[in-house]
Amino acid sequence: MDDMDFIELDGVEKVFDVRRRTGFMRRERREVRAVDGISFRVPRGEMVGYIGPNGAGKSTTIKMLTGILTPSGGRLRVAGIDPSRERTKLAHRIGVVFGQRTTLWWDLPLRDSYRLMHRMYRIPDSRFRENLDRCVELLDLGPLLEVPVRQLSLGQRMRGDIAAALLHDPEVLYLDEPTIGLDVVSKAKVRGFLRDLNAERSTTVLLTTHDLTDIEQLCKRVMVIDHGRLVYDGALAGLHEVGESERTLVVDLERELPPIELGSEPSVRVVKVEGPRQWLAFPAAASAAPLVARIAADYPLVDLSVREPDIESVIARMYVSDSAH
Amino acid sequence: MAEVREERVVAAVPETPFGERSRLVEGVRAYGLIVAMWLRSTMAYRASFVMTAVGNFVATGFDFVTIMLMFAHVDVLGGFTLQEVALLYGASATAFGLSDLVLGSMDRLGRRVRDGTLDTLLVRPVPVLAQVAADRFALRRLGRITQGLLVLGYALLALDIAWTPLKVVMLPLMVLSGAAIFGAVFVVGAAFQFYAQDASEVQNAFTYGGTTLLQYPPSVFAKDLVRGVTFVVPLAFVSWLPALYVLGRDYPLDLPRWVAFLPPLVAVGCWVIAGLAWRTGLRAYRSTGS
Numbered sequence: 001m002d003d004m005d006f007i008e009l010d011g012v013e014k015v016f017d018v019r020r021r022t023g024f025m026r027r028e029r030r031e032v033r034a035v036d037g038i039s040f041r042v043p044r045g046e047m048v049g050y051i052g053p054n055g056a057g058k059s060t061t062i063k064m065l066t067g068i069l070t071p072s073g074g075r076l077r078v079a080g081i082d083p084s085r086e087r088t089k090l091a092h093r094i095g096v097v098f099g100q101r102t103t104l105w106w107d108l109p110l111r112d113s114y115r116l117m118h119r120m121y122r123i124p125d126s127r128f129r130e131n132l133d134r135c136v137e138l139l140d141l142g143p144l145l146e147v148p149v150r151q152l153s154l155g156q157r158m159r160g161d162i163a164a165a166l167l168h169d170p171e172v173l174y175l176d177e178p179t180i181g182l183d184v185v186s187k188a189k190v191r192g193f194l195r196d197l198n199a200e201r202s203t204t205v206l207l208t209t210h211d212l213t214d215i216e217q218l219c220k221r222v223m224v225i226d227h228g229r230l231v232y233d234g235a236l237a238g239l240h241e242v243g244e245s246e247r248t249l250v251v252d253l254e255r256e257l258p259p260i261e262l263g264s265e266p267s268v269r270v271v272k273v274e275g276p277r278q279w280l281a282f283p284a285a286a287s288a289a290p291l292v293a294r295i296a297a298d299y300p301l302v303d304l305s306v307r308e309p310d311i312e313s314v315i316a317r318m319y320v321s322d323s324a325h
Numbered sequence: 326m327a328e329v330r331e332e333r334v335v336a337a338v339p340e341t342p343f344g345e346r347s348r349l350v351e352g353v354r355a356y357g358l359i360v361a362m363w364l365r366s367t368m369a370y371r372a373s374f375v376m377t378a379v380g381n382f383v384a385t386g387f388d389f390v391t392i393m394l395m396f397a398h399v400d401v402l403g404g405f406t407l408q409e410v411a412l413l414y415g416a417s418a419t420a421f422g423l424s425d426l427v428l429g430s431m432d433r434l435g436r437r438v439r440d441g442t443l444d445t446l447l448v449r450p451v452p453v454l455a456q457v458a459a460d461r462f463a464l465r466r467l468g469r470i471t472q473g474l475l476v477l478g479y480a481l482l483a484l485d486i487a488w489t490p491l492k493v494v495m496l497p498l499m500v501l502s503g504a505a506i507f508g509a510v511f512v513v514g515a516a517f518q519f520y521a522q523d524a525s526e527v528q529n530a531f532t533y534g535g536t537t538l539l540q541y542p543p544s545v546f547a548k549d550l551v552r553g554v555t556f557v558v559p560l561a562f563v564s565w566l567p568a569l570y571v572l573g574r575d576y577p578l579d580l581p582r583w584v585a586f587l588p589p590l591v592a593v594g595c596w597v598i599a600g601l602a603w604r605t606g607l608r609a610y611r612s613t614g615s
Contacts, residue, residue, distance in 0.1 A: 016613060068447045070611050084611065088351075091450035103445040107461070108366055119358045120451055 005077075006204055007042035007065065007172065012074035014060050014228075034060040036228035037074065044171070045202035047194075049215035049236070052225035058208040061225070062176050065206070066096050079171060092121060095165030099177030102161055104149045110160050111145040114167060121168040128167060135163035138193050155186030162190065166197070173197075175207040179214055191217050212308070246281040248307040249288060253278065254300035262294055276302075284309055348452060355451035359459035367464050374464060381468025385422075388540060389414055389476050403544035408483040409572055410542060415477025416496075416564035417539035420503025421532070422470035427504075428511040430460045432525035435518035438610065447611075454603055457515065484572070492571050495585065499571075502588035503563035507532060509595035510558065512603055519606035535560045543569075543577040551577045562591040 014035040019027050035057045042048055052058050063069040065078055067087030076083060081090045096103065104113040118128045136142050139159040144152060152160060158178060165173060175194075179187045195218060197203050209215060215222050215236055222239060224232035232239055248271070251260070259270040260278055268291060272279040282291060288306050295301055367374050392414065396407040405413075434457050437443040446456045486492065514528025535554070543551050543565050555561040555578060562584075569576055570585030 063444065066448050068444050068611065070608075072612075087447065088450045088452070091448055094448070096445075096448045098445065101440070101442050101445060103448070105362070108362065112362055112366065116358060116362050120355060120449060 003044040006044040008077040010075040015072040047205040049219035049222040057228040095170035095173040099180040172204040252303040352452040352455035356455040363462035377465040385469040386472040403542040405542040411480035414540040418473030421536035423504035424507035426466040431515040435522035499567035505592035509599040512599035516602035516606035562588040
């Protein structure tokens with residue numbers, strides 16, 4: 001392994017056998033290819049977003065990368081280790097945060113969980129204290145250390161989980177939906193922390209998310225998975241081009257009018273009219289300013305807002321255009 | 326920056342990958358660490374611990390009260406006196422109490438599989454079995470052991486046993502092997518929960534149900550049931566056979582005298598099976614994720 005191939009996947013597959021009861025004593029067996037031949041490389045120190053709709057295979061990939069699940073086929077290495085064969089050895093070198101479930105001990109104060117991690121991972125005392133102090137300071141955990149985990153809010157718990165995943169100085173951090181359900185302030189705090197971590201310690205980070213803002217603020221590179229296949233791997237900006245995604249301009253006019261017509265802008269079209277409010281779709285890559293200026297010149301404009309394309313629709317378009325070729 | 330990375334290498338270099346023996350050592354160490362944490366947390370609420378332990382003592386002690394009430398109406402039960410039944414009861418309750426204390430938390434595995442929190446145990450560098458067994462270690466279960474030991478003590482004082490060195494050795498051997506046999510049943514039961522998340526109910530039938538069964542003399546049960554708990558799920562080796570040896574009474578099913586010395590071997594056999602079952606269950610989980 002060299003630093004360019006810190007995480008390596010070659011044609012990795014995961015096939016589940018789903019049994020469904022179709023009648024009394026009768027069962028139907030069906031193969032589900034949750035991950036269907038995925039290959040990619042992540043160099044050491046990179047921060048990569050791993051996105052896709054629900055059920056696309058994101059979590060399954062993370063579970064294979066951590067050694068929880070055994071792949072059905074292909075080759076997979078993290079830091080030169082085969083995760084499913086040497087799960088406990090790999091555990092010393094990775095940190096995992098599951099957004100939906102905590103790795104902390106639910107009924108115990110946060111501090112007890114950390115103390116246990118200290119011994120369990122055999123973290124040298126000075127290193128442990130240093131890492132804990134740093135996390136406590138940057139993630140504002142000070143007042144929470146004596147609070148049982150079950151009493152923490154979702155945002156507090158998530159910060160506690162991130163700290164827990166970093167005490168043993170992992171070389172790679174997997175985050176599965178780390179900002180799900182967090183309020184705006186908590187999200188910003190978590191993102192800022194991850195950015196600093198990656199910059200200062202060059203920890204490799206792989207994160208799955210539904211929130212495009214996470215990716216925009218953290219990752220230069222994004223991989224999109226759908227139906228178990230990698231459909232995009234590159235810069236976030238390119239994603240919009242590939243997906244031919246559109247932004248939406250919502251305008252409120254003074255009164256009900258027929259759909260706005262801008263003869264010279266064929267790429268702009270009205271997608272919906274509801275009383276005085278109209279929705280116009282335009283290419284995500286184009287600027288909204290000239291469009292707004294033109295509408296304001298010709299129509300009695302009262303108010304407006306621009307909506308970014310959501311990740312689901314970008315990917316849906318990408319998949320449609322992908323299978324069209 | 327360079328300094329940070331250098332230090333990290335020191336911290337992150339893992340121990341040599343464990344072989345079979347050091348896996349066991351690792352597991353016991355992790356078990357100890359987790360149990361110590363729960364003990365500390367239990368002891369932070371001493372009054373609550375005392376109350377739940379007393380509650381456990383009283384609740385489990387009711388089983389013996391039931392037996393005493395029965396003996397208020399009859400002098401012998403299946404040919405056994407109250408003192409003799411007390412020996413069977415005390416041995417089985419103590420053995421079961423020990424394994425319940427050490428491994429009783431394993432019936433939560435099914436829930437962990439269902440809600441997905443088992444995954445969080447799989448990303449830690451210690452054996453999963455140790456983590457599942459030590460989870461929510463409940464010291465209050467000392468209550469059951471205490472009442473078992475009290476009844477056992479009463480039986481030994483009240484009975485007029487012709488003691489031999491072998492019989493003396495048999496007592497601790499019986500309790501420890503019995504605890505190990507019950508422990509193996511706990512582990513097999515947990516392994517089944519990888520497949521059927523509600524299997525803990527079936528497991529309870531063998532553990533909690535098994536200890537209740539063993540509290541009565543074998544002579545009160547149908548022969549087929551006795552055969553089942555001798556040859557299929559070998560609970561008879563927990564207390565019946567060694568206790569009958571100590572009492573000098575006949576064995577059920579015309580078994581030879583020496584079977585009373587088999588419990589340690591039976592326990593080893595049960596653990597081999599339990600280990601295989603656990604490994605198979607965990608492997609199945611890791612290939613299906615459910």
